[in-house]
Each structure stands twice: as C-alpha cells, then as structure tokens.
Amino acid sequence: MLSRTFGTLTAAIVLGTTLLGAHTMTHAAVTITPMKGAQALQLESKWDKIFPQSSKVEHHKVTFKNRYGITLAGDLYVPKSIKDGAKLPAIAVAGAFGAVKEQSSGLYAQTLAERGFVTLAFDPSYVGESGGEPRNMASPEINTEDYSAAVDYLGLQNFVNREQIGILGICGLGGMALNAAVSDTRIKAVATSTMYDMTRVMANGYEINMKQNAQGGYDRAQPQTDAAARYQTKVQLNNGRWEAAQNGYATLSPANNLDPAKDITADTPKFIAEYANFYRTKRGFHPRAVNSSPQGSWATTVPLAFINMPILQRASELRAPALVVHGEKAHSRYFSEDAYQSLGSQDKELYIVPGANHTDLYDNTTGKIPFDKFEQFFKKHLK
Structure with a gap:
C-alpha cells in the first residue's frame, strides 16, 4: 500500500505459464474438488x-x-501430516491491499x-492471477465477497470441516475480513493483522500526524479530508469517468510507487518509506503486485465506492470471535x-505487538508476527 493521490484526496492504498483446468487433483490423503x-x-x-x-x-x-x-486464483496449503479421511479446520487469508498471495x-x-490448518491464500478480484476486468480494480463489496467465496471453496473440500472455517485479513484486506465476518455467519473466527479500513482512509485521509512522535508512534489528529474536500474529489473523479468509460474503465491513476533508492528523502513520512522498502526491494517485491511495479497503480474509479460505502457500519453485530x-x-x-x-463480539482481543511498525507484520517472522497467538486463537475457536 503506497501513497497515491486521487484529485485532492491523498490516501495510502495501496504471466502465468500453466493452464489449470477444472479437473480433480489428488495427492497423498487429499482429493481437491474443483468449483463448477x-x-x-x-x-x-x-x-x-x-x-x-x-x-x-x-x-x-x-x-x-x-x-x-469472477474466477479467483489461490494457493491451497495442506499439512502433510493429514490422515486419510480427516477433516481439518481451515483458514482463508488475503492481503495486503495491492499485494498478491505470493507475498504476506x-x-x-x-x-x-x-501448524495444522488447511489454508487458502488468494488474490482478490481484479489483481494478481485472479480474473476480473478491468485490471487493478477494487470494490469494498466484491473484495468482501471474495472472502465468502473462499469459504465456499474450502467448505466444498472433503478434507475440510465446514463448521470450522475462519478468515484472516492483512492490512487493507483486514477491514474486508471483518466486514465479511459480520455478513457471513459461516465464518467461525476472524483475525486481522496490521489492519486498514480502506473505506475510512479514502474518505477521510489519514487521521494521524504524518511524522512520528518522540516515542516512535503516531499521534491522532483531525481527518485530512472534510465534506467539502470530499465533494471536490468526487467532482474530479466523476468528471474523469468520461475518459475512463471510453477506455473500458481501464484507465489507471499516475504511478506513484516510490523507489527507495531514489525517491526517499528526509521529508518522506517514515511509514511511506517503510512501504517502499518492502514492496520495491528484494524483501517483498513481486511483479504481479500493484504495489511493487514502478508502473503499478489502481484504476481511476476505485476511490468512488470506497469514499461512499463504509464497510464496518454493522461491526457491532459481529458475533464471531x-x-x-x-x-x-x-x-x-x-x-x-x-x-x-x-466489534460486537463477546470474545474479542486487541493484541499490540511491542516495537512493531506496520510492515513488520508483513514478513518479520523473527519476533514480530505473533504466529503463536494466531495459532492459539484459531485452535480455540475452530473446533
């Protein structure tokens, strides 16, 4: 998720070779059932x-x-220790916003x-290896639906217990995961990591001071964008639809993925530099990720629905842990x-990782990503 400007709104948003047909795949104790x-x-x-x-x-x-x-592409991970006839708990995972399943x-x-779960990491609609036209599109509704579709797929597998399915969302897909768990009662547990609410940041801009405080964190501030500024942004975005419509809505915003070797200065907010140092370096680069490519950017119409359709209005109705x-x-x-x-969940926990910044939870497995915590949470609730 890298900094990008849509009119007056600044928000951080950030080929294959093998034909996979709809045939049943069998390996070891697992027979994978395709979706019709x-x-x-x-x-x-x-x-x-x-x-x-x-x-x-x-x-x-x-x-x-x-x-x-829309046909989605995923990586299905199955423990080799699975026994014939076993039905395991399962977790669908996606994120970050503008990332692909080959990353976090x-x-x-x-x-x-x-650690014993069947898991499915998937590319949301319109990005990565997943289908959907035009490319580099995003939608709060469709990206929420993508989680439910992943639950559908997992529940069709005879080695998955469909009463024990959870979801996990990273960064901008974290907000979508919470939204999906409010909507989809089959989701028995939901976890997020380094969560963004993309509808909130696109509507309000950041609600923090852009520079770190003396403790290394960020102080809260007033939203960058008010109703008047949002209106002007919508004017610009909607006027731009004429050109986008002529181009099948495939027109992309100007690329603004910073090169950490050339574009980072003393005035660059530290968290923007952190994004660049993940997505644009060997550490996290992937050629299919919107956030990694020097030409990477979202379709110009993406912010419209995000500005107008907050995803967590029913958060108080969430019952899943x-x-x-x-x-x-x-x-x-x-x-x-x-x-x-x-969140309305009777069983909920906010876990703050000491000393961690936003992108530490993308890939830092040496003391930052609390996998023990995630394992304990899902083993407790997916049973």
Missing part, C-alpha cells in the same frame, strides 16, 4: 513466492468463483498450515483500536 463454473486461468507453476517453500506442507494452485462470476498472505497461510493484531509503532494502529472498540 470457474474459468481456466493462466497460473504460474513454479514457486515464485517471497518466502521459501515448506517441506511440511503440500501446496496446490487452485481456482474458484465468487458470486459475481501466502507466508501467513503456509505458516498456519504447518475476533483477534485484532497491530504493531505498537504502526501509523495505522488507530484503525485496529477503533475497529476493536466497535
């Missing part, structure tokens, strides 16, 4: 993640369809599979703190 109607996608067959492949987990490239008819979501999914994880030093911490307060 999913289109064949061109999927990369070689391991191209930013993290090493585990020897404890079977990995399968899969496709499934959401209720809007895949790392989370593979690690949780090592919730674990909300965030870094102590993250600029985005206020999203998790406020979401936690709004």
Whole structure:
C-alpha cells in the first residue's frame, strides 16, 4: 500500500505459464474438488513466492468463483501430516491491499498450515492471477465477497470441516475480513493483522500526524479530508469517468510507487518509506503486485465506492470471535483500536505487538508476527 493521490484526496492504498483446468487433483490423503463454473486461468507453476517453500506442507494452485462470476486464483496449503479421511479446520487469508498471495498472505497461510490448518491464500478480484476486468480494480463489496467465496471453496473440500472455517485479513484486506465476518455467519473466527479500513482512509485521509512522535508512534489528529474536500474529489473523479468509460474503465491513476533508492528523502513520512522498502526491494517485491511495479497503480474509479460505502457500519453485530493484531509503532494502529472498540463480539482481543511498525507484520517472522497467538486463537475457536 503506497501513497497515491486521487484529485485532492491523498490516501495510502495501496504471466502465468500453466493452464489449470477444472479437473480433480489428488495427492497423498487429499482429493481437491474443483468449483463448477470457474474459468481456466493462466497460473504460474513454479514457486515464485517471497518466502521459501515448506517441506511440511503440500501446496496446490487452485481456482474458484465468487458470486459475481469472477474466477479467483489461490494457493491451497495442506499439512502433510493429514490422515486419510480427516477433516481439518481451515483458514482463508488475503492481503495486503495491492499485494498478491505470493507475498504476506501466502507466508501467513503456509505458516498456519504447518501448524495444522488447511489454508487458502488468494488474490482478490481484479489483481494478481485472479480474473476480473478491468485490471487493478477494487470494490469494498466484491473484495468482501471474495472472502465468502473462499469459504465456499474450502467448505466444498472433503478434507475440510465446514463448521470450522475462519478468515484472516492483512492490512487493507483486514477491514474486508471483518466486514465479511459480520455478513457471513459461516465464518467461525476472524483475525486481522496490521489492519486498514480502506473505506475510512479514502474518505477521510489519514487521521494521524504524518511524522512520528518522540516515542516512535503516531499521534491522532483531525481527518485530512472534510465534506467539502470530499465533494471536490468526487467532482474530479466523476468528471474523469468520461475518459475512463471510453477506455473500458481501464484507465489507471499516475504511478506513484516510490523507489527507495531514489525517491526517499528526509521529508518522506517514515511509514511511506517503510512501504517502499518492502514492496520495491528484494524483501517483498513481486511483479504481479500493484504495489511493487514502478508502473503499478489502481484504476481511476476505485476511490468512488470506497469514499461512499463504509464497510464496518454493522461491526457491532459481529458475533464471531475476533483477534485484532497491530504493531505498537504502526501509523495505522488507530484503525485496529477503533475497529476493536466497535466489534460486537463477546470474545474479542486487541493484541499490540511491542516495537512493531506496520510492515513488520508483513514478513518479520523473527519476533514480530505473533504466529503463536494466531495459532492459539484459531485452535480455540475452530473446533
């Protein structure tokens, strides 16, 4: 998620080679059932993640369809220790916003599979290897639906207990995960990591001072954007629809993914530099990620629905247990703190990781990502 300007609104938002047909795949104790109607996608067959492949987990490239008819691509991770006839708890994982399943979501999914869960890391609609036209589009409704479609897919597998399915969202897909758990009563537990509410940040801009305080955190401030500024933003975005419509709504915003070797200065907010140092370096770069490519950017019409359709208005009606994880030093911490307060779950926890910034929870497995906490949470509630 890198800084990007849509008119007057500044918000941080951030080919395959193998044809995968709709055939049943069998390996060891697992027979994978395809979803009817999913289109064949061109999927990369070689391991191209930013993290090493585990020897404890079977990995399968899969496709499934959401209720809007968009075919999604996923990486299914199954513990090698699974026994014939066993039905395991399962977790669907996605995020960050503008990232792909070969980055953080895949790392989370593979690690949780090592700990006994069937996991599915997937690319949301319109990005990565998933289908959907035009490309680099996003929607608060469709991206919420993508989680429910992942639950559908997992529940069709005969080695998954469909009464024990949870979801996990990272960064901007964290807000979507909470929204999905409010809507979809089949989701028995929901966790978020370094969460963003993308509808809130696109409508309000940041609600923090852009520079860190003496303690290394970020002080709360008034939203950057008010109703008058939002109106002017909508005027610009909607006037731009004429050109976008002529181009099949495929027109992209100007690319603004910062190069950490050239574009970072003393005046660059530290968290913007942190994004660049993840997505634009060997640490987290992936060519299919919107946030990684020098030309990467979102379609110009993306902010319209996000500005106008807040995703967590029914948060107080959430009944599923919730674990909300965030870094102590993250600029985005206020999203998790406020979401936690709004959740109606009787069993909920806000867990702050000492010393962690926002991107530490993308890939820092040496003391920052609290995988033990996630494991304990899901084992407690997916049973």
